Amino acid sequence: MKKILAAALTSAMIFSSVAAPFVSVSAASISSSxxxxxxxxxxxxxxxxxxxxxxxxxxxxxxxxxxxxxxxxxxxxxxxxxxxxxxxxxxxxxxxxxxxxxxxxxxxxxxxxxxxxxxxxxxxxxxxxxxxxxxxxxxxxxxxxxxxxxxxxxxxxxxxxxxxxxxxxxxxxxxxxxxxxxxxxxxxxxxxxxxxxxxxxxxxxxxxxxxxxxxxxxxxxxxxxxxxxxxxxxxxxxxxxxxxxxxxxxxxxxxxxxxxxxxxxxxxxxxxxxxxxxxxxxxxxxxxxxxxxxxxxxxxxxxxxxxxxxxxxxxxxxxxxxxxxxxxxxxxxxxxxxxxxxxxxxxxxxxxxxxxxxxxxxxxxxxxxxxxxxxxxxxxxxxxxxxxxxxxxxxxxxxxxxxxxxxxxxxxxxxxxxxxxxxxxxxxxxxxxxxxxxxxxxxxxxxxSNLPSVQPTNTSQPSPTATNTPVKVTSAFIREDVNKDRAVNMADVVALAVKFNRTTADAQYDANCDVNSDGSINMSDVMAIALKFNYTY
Ligand SMILES: [Zn+2]
The missing domain is CATH 1.50.10.10 (Glycosyltransferase)
Structure with missing residues (x-):
């Protein structure tokens, strides 16, 4: 598993050194997704x-x-x-x-x-x-x-x-x-x-x-x-x-x-x-x-x-x-x-x-x-x-x-x-x-946008309340956290699904959605998320 991941990362790095992996859509054509x-x-x-x-x-x-x-x-x-x-x-x-x-x-x-x-x-x-x-x-x-x-x-x-x-x-x-x-x-x-x-x-x-x-x-x-x-x-x-x-x-x-x-x-x-x-x-x-x-x-x-x-x-x-x-x-x-x-x-x-x-x-x-x-x-x-x-x-x-x-x-x-x-x-x-x-x-x-119909967010857990000890925030996000809310869960699968098989002008978002860094956004990225499900940081 580690070897495959390493190989994927290496090929992704080579790829990005040759050409940008994602194509920006024309600014004038806003797509539904x-x-x-x-x-x-x-x-x-x-x-x-x-x-x-x-x-x-x-x-x-x-x-x-x-x-x-x-x-x-x-x-x-x-x-x-x-x-x-x-x-x-x-x-x-x-x-x-x-x-x-x-x-x-x-x-x-x-x-x-x-x-x-x-x-x-x-x-x-x-x-x-x-x-x-x-x-x-x-x-x-x-x-x-x-x-x-x-x-x-x-x-x-x-x-x-x-x-x-x-x-x-x-x-x-x-x-x-x-x-x-x-x-x-x-x-x-x-x-x-x-x-x-x-x-x-x-x-x-x-x-x-x-x-x-x-x-x-x-x-x-x-x-x-x-x-x-x-x-x-x-x-x-x-x-x-x-x-x-x-x-x-x-x-x-x-x-x-x-x-x-x-x-x-x-x-x-x-x-x-x-x-x-x-x-x-x-x-x-x-x-x-x-x-x-x-x-x-x-x-x-x-x-x-x-x-x-x-x-x-x-x-x-x-x-x-x-x-x-x-x-x-x-x-x-x-x-x-x-x-x-x-x-x-x-x-x-x-x-x-x-x-x-x-x-x-x-x-x-x-x-x-x-x-x-x-x-x-x-x-x-x-x-x-x-x-x-x-x-x-x-x-x-x-x-x-x-x-x-x-x-x-x-x-x-x-x-x-x-x-x-x-x-x-x-x-x-x-x-x-x-x-x-x-x-x-x-x-x-x-x-x-044909949003996926999902169960309402689990509302039994209150949103994080302000505390006296602020969490240290760094600029690094883990890739599995597609929507960058510092937790890996169903919301990331949903965020990913709306991007399936397409790219947009938002290179950072595309990069996030391409969880396994293989240059495309598809079912294998959902599986990458599944491996880290319920992880928070
Ligand atoms: Zn202020």
Missing amino acids: DYPVAFKDALWFYDANKCGKDVAVDNVFSWRSACHTSDGSFVGQDLTGGFHDCGDHIKFGITNGYAASILGWSMYEFKDAYDGAGLTKKALSTLKYFTDFFMKCRVSATKYYYHVGAPSDHDYWGPPEKQPGDREKVYYVDASHPASDVCGEYSGALSLMYLNYKSVDSTYANKCLEMAKELYALGKNKGTCSADGFYTSSSGDDDMAWAAIWLYIIEKNDSYLNDINSLLSQPYTNWGICWNDMKIAASYVIGEATGQTKYKDAVAQNLTYWVNSIPRSPGGMRILSDWGTLRYSAAAAMLALLQYKQTKDESLKSFAKSQIDYILGANPANMSYMIGFGSKWPQHPHHRAAQGTMGWTDWKLPAKNTLTGALVGGPDASDVYTDQVDKYQASEVGIDYNAGLVAALAGMSKYY
Whole structure:
């Protein structure tokens, strides 16, 4: 056995010295089996923005470890954890709440896609990293912190692990400091965690629900959050409607529906789903939960605008705003796939495909705007941890670390992308940007990729909880661990099966799938996995 393995390895090494063993597909031809790969990568991105003492636990990026480990100490509250916002390190309540809401919603709606792609465990552990942070922010039923970091955070260019000084700037919500937008987002995210997590750990799930109700009550005191002018939320009503419908779904109490009627009484706009506008997202959920036509009509009208009337680039990208354009088109693709789930209107499914394929490389620049996908992607994302240098001298050098899965803001209205770190309207990434993309890719994987039907991930074992002794993470993964979640199990067989007898532009993923290094992906790789089944490292 050892001899055969050695011979295979030797021939693989000779082969790779002659020619690259895997052929990249043309950037313009996204194949149906690319979506689960992109789905995995987009979800993994969140590991790059983790903050706190336990960053290295269950983290796919070897270049990330603990940071900002004294957050909150100056107010006597442990506010470590949560996620850095974009390419900076401030923790904003509104984007943490939005990202957790959208990711949780996508798992609620497309659970079979998460199971089929082998991503349920990773997604739940990512979601728990959000909700663990929300729990730490609780002082009492009537006081929650939601923001850590001063604007001067932006003066520092370097990895978060090396950022000096204490971050002596926090914001909280209480009776005198309303923030119904953040309360609504956190409440919705926690209700969704209750729904997604109750079969895993009912005690934790019930705690989420209790806090969801506390935050909803706190958010009834109207007002928008403080964020030093970076995220100026226009209203908290949309976010509170989002919170209300999830509590209604859980508790079936009509008082939530009465609240919604008043919260959503203003006319609709054509704006897309984003950190500042949850009205259409809430309306979708309300329409499906109650059947009320006015909410269903609002969603249909919004999508008609996005499919037919909104300005578009020559390459077909829909353009709502020139700052972070693709975050909106990704979120619109998510909504279209959710609507397709209900209506089976093929034009919505095609619209979603057009926007997601554009992001993944089917565009005039022939490049993927999700880093690490295909053969060409942005080299200068505005992201301190990925760029990896210290100080402003070298900040325009290409990123040292590959920020796999991150969606950049995107090109301009002429489909031209400016790959410069200082053009942050195009090159920055964000926990809010990726949320819509992950959700859309869950839907794309479900409807285009023929995912294997698998038993739901074993939910009797809780996902790894943060511990005080972080696991040492190295960059080396064993080959049998195809999906690189540090365990060899059925999820790796599933990840492998979607790649059977084909190659993609993702050389690293191809290399992983070719477990026995014989230059092709087939049944013999499944057998290689079987030899190491139930191995964790
Ligand atoms: Zn941090």
